[in-house]
Amino acid sequence: MSESNSKSSSSSTDTENNDSGWHGRQVAKRAFAAEINDATHVFKQSDEERAPNFALLPSGEVANRYFLVGTITEVNDVGNEDEYLQARVVDPTGTMFVYAGQYQPQAAALLSSLEPPAYVAVTAKPSAFESDGETYVSLRPETTTRVDNETRDQWVSETIECTEARLDAFPDSDSEFAAMSREQYGDSLDLDNYREAVNDAREDLGMDMDHRSDRSNSETTTENQNDDVSVDEDGVTKEATVEEAEIAAAVANARFEE
Amino acid sequence: MLLQQPSSGHSHSNLIFYLVSFTQSNHSSQRQQSRHFQKMSSNTKSAELAVTVSDTDLSEAATGILEQFPDDLDGDLPSEKEIASRLEKMTNQYKVPLDEARRAAVSHYRDVFGLEYDDLEFPGQSAGDVTLASINQHEQWVDVTVKIVELWDPTHDSIDQVGLIGDESGRLKFTKWTKAELPALEEGSVYKLSNVITSEYQGRYSINLNSRSTIEPVDGDIDVRADIEDVQLSVPMVAIQSGSGLIKRCPDEDCTRVLQNGRCAEHGDVEGEFDLRIKAVFDDGETVQYAIFDREATEAIAGITLNEAIEQAMDALDTSVVEDALIDALVGRYYQVEGSIVGRYLLVNEAEQHG
Ligand SMILES: [Zn+2]
Numbered sequence: 001m002s003e004s005n006s007k008s009s010s011s012s013t014d015t016e017n018n019d020s021g022w023h024g025r026q027v028a029k030r031a032f033a034a035e036i037n038d039a040t041h042v043f044k045q046s047d048e049e050r051a052p053n054f055a056l057l058p059s060g061e062v063a064n065r066y067f068l069v070g071t072i073t074e075v076n077d078v079g080n081e082d083e084y085l086q087a088r089v090v091d092p093t094g095t096m097f098v099y100a101g102q103y104q105p106q107a108a109a110l111l112s113s114l115e116p117p118a119y120v121a122v123t124a125k126p127s128a129f130e131s132d133g134e135t136y137v138s139l140r141p142e143t144t145t146r147v148d149n150e151t152r153d154q155w156v157s158e159t160i161e162c163t164e165a166r167l168d169a170f171p172d173s174d175s176e177f178a179a180m181s182r183e184q185y186g187d188s189l190d191l192d193n194y195r196e197a198v199n200d201a202r203e204d205l206g207m208d209m210d211h212r213s214d215r216s217n218s219e220t221t222t223e224n225q226n227d228d229v230s231v232d233e234d235g236v237t238k239e240a241t242v243e244e245a246e247i248a249a250a251v252a253n254a255r256f257e258e
Numbered sequence: 259m260l261l262q263q264p265s266s267g268h269s270h271s272n273l274i275f276y277l278v279s280f281t282q283s284n285h286s287s288q289r290q291q292s293r294h295f296q297k298m299s300s301n302t303k304s305a306e307l308a309v310t311v312s313d314t315d316l317s318e319a320a321t322g323i324l325e326q327f328p329d330d331l332d333g334d335l336p337s338e339k340e341i342a343s344r345l346e347k348m349t350n351q352y353k354v355p356l357d358e359a360r361r362a363a364v365s366h367y368r369d370v371f372g373l374e375y376d377d378l379e380f381p382g383q384s385a386g387d388v389t390l391a392s393i394n395q396h397e398q399w400v401d402v403t404v405k406i407v408e409l410w411d412p413t414h415d416s417i418d419q420v421g422l423i424g425d426e427s428g429r430l431k432f433t434k435w436t437k438a439e440l441p442a443l444e445e446g447s448v449y450k451l452s453n454v455i456t457s458e459y460q461g462r463y464s465i466n467l468n469s470r471s472t473i474e475p476v477d478g479d480i481d482v483r484a485d486i487e488d489v490q491l492s493v494p495m496v497a498i499q500s501g502s503g504l505i506k507r508c509p510d511e512d513c514t515r516v517l518q519n520g521r522c523a524e525h526g527d528v529e530g531e532f533d534l535r536i537k538a539v540f541d542d543g544e545t546v547q548y549a550i551f552d553r554e555a556t557e558a559i560a561g562i563t564l565n566e567a568i569e570q571a572m573d574a575l576d577t578s579v580v581e582d583a584l585i586d587a588l589v590g591r592y593y594q595v596e597g598s599i600v601g602r603y604l605l606v607n608e609a610e611q612h613g
Contacts, residue, residue, distance in 0.1 A: 028496050030543045067496050067541060069590065106585060121590025123496045143497055145590040154592050154612060155494075162543050 028067035028123055030155070030162040031057055033094030034197035036066060040135035041184045042128040055126040055137070058185055059166035059194060060178030066139065069121045069147060069155035070096065075111050085111045089122060089139075092156060092204035093197035098122055098139045107141035119152045121145050153205060160201050167191055167198070311349040311356050316342045319360050326364065327371070336367065361397065391427030391483075393465075396458040402465065403450045404432075405480040406443050419443055423451075423465065424482030431464040438469040450474040487599040491547065492612070494592045497539040503581030504567045506530025534564050536584060540595065540604070549595065549604040559609050560584055 031039070039055040054062035070089040078086045084101040085108055100107040107122075114120070124139035170178055170191060181189060320341035327335060341363060348359035388400045404423035412420050419434040419442065432454075434440055443449060452472045454465045467473070501516065508515045508522035509531050515522050517530045536551035536559075557563055560583075562570075571577040597607040 025539065025546045025548075027544060027546055028541045067494060067543070106582070110586070121494070123589070143585060143589045145586055145588075147590050150612065151494075151591050158543070 026052060026064035028065045029057070029061065029063035030067060030159040031059075031063065032159055032163060032194070032197045032201060033070070033089075033091045033096045034200075035059060035093075035163065035194050036068075036096055036126070036139075037094060037137050038185070038193075039063065039126065040128045040137055041180075042126065053125070053127060055128070056177065056180055056184055057166070058181050058189055059163065059191065060170050060173055060175060060181045061166055062177050063126060065123065065125055065142075067121070067123050067155075068096065068159075069119065069152045071152075072111070072114055072116045072118050072120050074116055075114060083108065083112070087111050087120075089120065091159075092201040096139055097136070098124060098141055098144070100141050100144070104141050107144035110144045110146065114146065119147050119149060121147045121151060121155070156201050156205055157207075160198050160205075160207075163194060163198050167194055311346070313342075315356065316345050316349070319345055319356060323360065323363055323367070327367070341367075365397070389427035390423070390425050390430045390465075393430065393456050393463045395456060396463075398456045399453055400456060400465075401450065401452040402454065403448065403476060403480070405448045405482050406445050407482055409443070409445045421445070425480055426483055428483050431462075432467065433464065434467040435469075438467055438471060440467055440469075440471065440473055443473065448476040448478060448480050450476050484600045489597065489599055489604065491540060491542070491595045491604070492592065493540040493542045493547070493595065495538050495589050496541040498581065498585045498589055499537040499539065500581070502536045502538075503534070503584055504571050504577040505533050505535060507533050532564060532568055534562075534567055534580075536560075536588070538588070538606075540593070547604050548602055549597070549606050551606045551609070555606045555609065556584075559606075559611075560587060 035057055036055075039057045041056040042053050043056065044051045044053055052064045054064050056062055068089070068091065070091040072087055073090050073095075074088045076086050077083050078099075079101065082102055084099065087098040087100070089096045089098050098107075098111075100111055102108070110120075121144070122139065122141050123143045124141045126137055126139055128135050128137050130136070170181075317338065320338045323341050324335070324338055344363050344366070345356070345359045348354040348362065349356050354362070385398055385400050388402060390402060390404065393400065402423070402425065404425050407422040407424040407429060409419060409421040412418065416436050417433055418436040418438070418440070419432075421432060421443075422429050423432045424430075432451075434443065450473075451465070451467060452474070454467050454471045456463055457466055458464075506517045506520070507530055508517060508525055508528055510522070510525055510528070513522060513524055515524060517528065520527055520530065522528050522530075534553040534556040536549075536556050538549045538551065540547040540549055551559060553564060562580075562583075567580045570579055570583070592612040593609045594612060595604065595606060595609045597604045597609075599605075
């Protein structure tokens, strides 16, 4: 319990802590939509009911919580009786789905009052659900706030750094989560996708391109003024294939989990 | 190197030398004679400033040093003259106070002969009761009354126990040497540690317990001063925890606990006093840092005064509107934060939003 430990106690690979402990709060990871949506393997490290869920990032880390900033492009009520809001949150690499109902009053209040497009910062917990044999990632917000474009750009540049650090470490990593990623995502694991995502993000910020991987398509974004509506094509397609009521039902089940 | 030691001008080592004459009984006649001079020396207190030191003073200081060496030390003991000339050089040539010169000379000969402090015939008389924060000298004999804050694992057989001691003034590392054969100290207990010797390494002081030290358990507890570490962070705030915003505190001066439903955990139902605070969570993606904004820091970052917050709550008939407003206004943004780490919390001194 020495105080010098307190700062490192929530280290990135430490999943032992639960949310109730002194050092217990889980770190909020930074990742782009491209990777968050691929982090479909969600697991617990213990059998305890209250044990935290972790999403396995393909780049070899786990996330119990994300901090992200993006553009809200659309908010829909997908609930049956009670209001249940689905928000599309877009970053330079794709679209994430954030769901807020009566158990997320702060986020629900904000989402229902927003006029899209708008920048939002979201602290959220990931979960995964299946539909038509596909696994989708949904995010349950803890706090959602409206922010400005400087905050958004800062998040993008921070997330570029965090993602690159994970990608750089992956090839030589002997961490259990890198191994788990190779095992879980197997053939579908293509880390170049996330290099491309990083390049998209750099381009979004008007930064110099990183040429470590080839960009397959370069038409997605042009300049900063387009950010608000640069909806990722994959995101749109994905959503179209899923019945909205189905999503709502699946997520409603997941929302009681810690 | 010896000359770089700060010269404090303290005269406690005079005291040590003075007491030699009372505590040691089986000396040669030559030494008895020198004791007479030491007594005088302790009264003259010539060491406060680096004025010219007389030959008599140098000579008696040299004898005093010589006397500390064990009788059975092999061969090459320095002569009194040799020591005196070393002292003379430091005092009259390099303007070092006699006290410091003496300390340095002892340290020098100790190195030369490979002696530990335990081997020297210091009477082990202490400069007396001091607080940990006041310790600012290398190799000073002191008494302290402390709580054992933490025990660490010794890294070497020569160390019996090592850890952190604390009193109201601060905390220091301590080392209890195996050779000292002292009783075990227990974590959380309070002791009077007498005749312990300080040491300094790279500006940090620590306390050593050796065979001349004594340990005496003390009843009661000590409110150990928290360690304070100043930090600057550039991080987003990812959450504001409940219990933030407009709160009520117990009016008891010594209590100031935050009331839960109008109740103080200590004093029961009380008429609380309004206060503002934020319990925030900063998170850089690697580590979590809990933070507290006191009223002043809250007013500064949120641009709202305590009275305005009270008005908001009155209008809404609900104090939680203040917390809600703080969440909407502050969470999700990046900040430059400056403050002190106390335990698990960063006490925010100043925070400014980036961008
Ligand atoms: Zn009270």
